[in-house]
Amino acid sequence: MKKKIILTLSFVLLLNAAPVSVFAESIDNKIEAKNQKINEIINSQKEASDYAALLEKEIAALEKEYYAVLAEKQDTEQQLNTMNTEIAALEVKIEKRSEQLEAQARATQAGQDTSMISVLLNATSISDAISKVLAVNTIVTANNDIIQAQKADKEELNLLKNSLLEQVKVLEAKTAELAEQEDALAQAKLDQEIKLNELAASLTKETAEKKQFEEQKAEAERKKQEELKALEERKKKMAEAQALAEQQEKERQAAAQKAAEEAAAQAVADKSTATAAVPETTGTTPYEDTNNTNTDYTETSSGWRTPVASVVVTSGYGYRQDPTGLSGTFHEGIDFGGSSSTVIMAAATGTVAYVGYDSMSGNCVIIKHSNGYYSMYAHLSSTTVNQGQSVSIGQQVGYMGTTGNSTGVHLHFAISTGLWSGYVNPAPFLGL
Known part of the structure; x- marks a missing residue:
């Protein structure tokens, strides 16, 4: 009988523990889902971090190129400034020489006949006169050559100046393009940083929820153990009650048997025809009448x-x-x-x-x-x-x-x- 009670209570124990087990299984599924979500976020963080690092390298390379082009532009502008200064100085010299040559030409032109006559009259010989006339012509020719050389230099300086101006325009355009690319990369990097912050926030949230589920699981396990302990105590009490009831029933049966034997002996001794009271039959009860x-x-x-x-x-x-x-x-x-x-x-x-x-x-x-x-x-x-x-x-x-x-x-x-x-x-x- 005790064995049957124990088996019965074990069955009740399984019935009561089943919801706890199902709940624990559900919590385990939720924890596993959170683990998967956390792993996905961590992988996304790594990808975002790698991309942000790549953007950082590209920005650094662009900045290096930007500053190189900027330095080249500044150098070209400096050369242009120097060239402008030289051109201005050369123009002043050419202007002065031109004025001097024009003055000499006017003087020579105005007094040419007198000068030639004077040269011939003052000549000591025909050969001396010819030599002096040739000298005058040589000086005039040399002045004209200087003027032509100065004009050529001025044209070359103008060409170089125009070339430098074109180069400056190209460098300015390239600098602007590099600055625009750098801005775009900086914006992309900022977007990645925002994404990283969002992923970090999601990771914090998922980790907190996982912890909450773990705490719920621990609490469910604790309650399960408490229920198991309570059921064990209940089983113990019922076993004790069953033993006491069995003992009381045995005592009742023994008392009933003794009373029956005493009544029978008294009936024989008294030779009485009275009907002795029938004791309660073992294993039955007079209170089972449903009516x-x-x-x-x-x-x-x-x-x-x-x-x-x-x-x-x-x-x-x-x-x-x-x-x-x-x-x-x-x-x-x-x-x-x-x-x-x-x-x-x-x-x-x-x-x-x-x-x-x-x-x-x-x-x-x-x-x-x-x-x-x-x-x-x-x-x-x-x-x-x-x-x-x-x-x-x-x-x-x-x-x-x-x-x-x-x-x-x-x-x-x-x-x-x-x-x-x-x-x-x-x-x-x-x-x-």
Whole structure:
């Protein structure tokens, strides 16, 4: 019998642990999903960081080229300034020489005849005169050559100046193009930095949610262990109660047997024809009659009364075949039939020792009485008292239901000598 109870409670344990296991599995799936998301974000961060580093290199190369072109432009501009200065100086010299040559030419032109006559008259010989005339012509020719050379230099300087101007324009255009490219790369780099910040924020969010799920999993595991421990305690208490009930049943059977033997001996001795009272048969109970009804409360002289107004006993105290196969073959109380609107009353005055839900008893109320007994009201649809509350006999404690290990609407009523232990037959207390 104990083995069956243990197997039954193990089954109940699996039923209760199943939702926790499913919840833990769901949490594991969520954690795995967060891990995948975090890995995706980390990969995206690496790609974004690599691209940002590449942009940084390209920007550095562009800056280097930009500054090189800028330096070349500045150098060309300096050359242009120097050339402009030289051109200006050359123009001044050419202007002065031109004025001097024009003055000499005018003087020569104005006094040419006199000069030639003067040269010839002053000549000592014909050859001396010819030589002097040739000298004058040579000076004039040389001046004309200087003028032509100066004009050629000026034209060459102008060509060089124009070339430098064109070069400056090209360098300015290239500088502007490089600056535009650098701005574009800088903007791309800024976009990557924004993306990196967004990825970092997403990573923080996903990591925080993963941590939350991990905490939920740890909490679920903790609750599971608590439930396992509570069920183990419940199993232990029920095993102890079962052992005590079996012992009490053995004692009751022994007492009944002894009483029967004593009655038989007395009958033989007295030769009486009176019918001896038949003791209760082992393994049965006189309270299993489903038609036992009473429309009024039954209150005994000991201060107990039935917990329902209309008494319909559907299952008595003692050995029986459990309908669900979860509670063993020993019934620890009396089942009263009724409907979900049936009011459940306190069987005696006392203090509420327990109000709550139990996987076997469903919504349950346990009252502790001054005489040392406890009364239990199980499978309620709802309760109307609080733990620690004082209740009087006949006071409402809840409504009949079918919560917990139950196959239909009824009240499981039990009396015990301890909380969850030491169950006794409640029928004599109720006068049934």
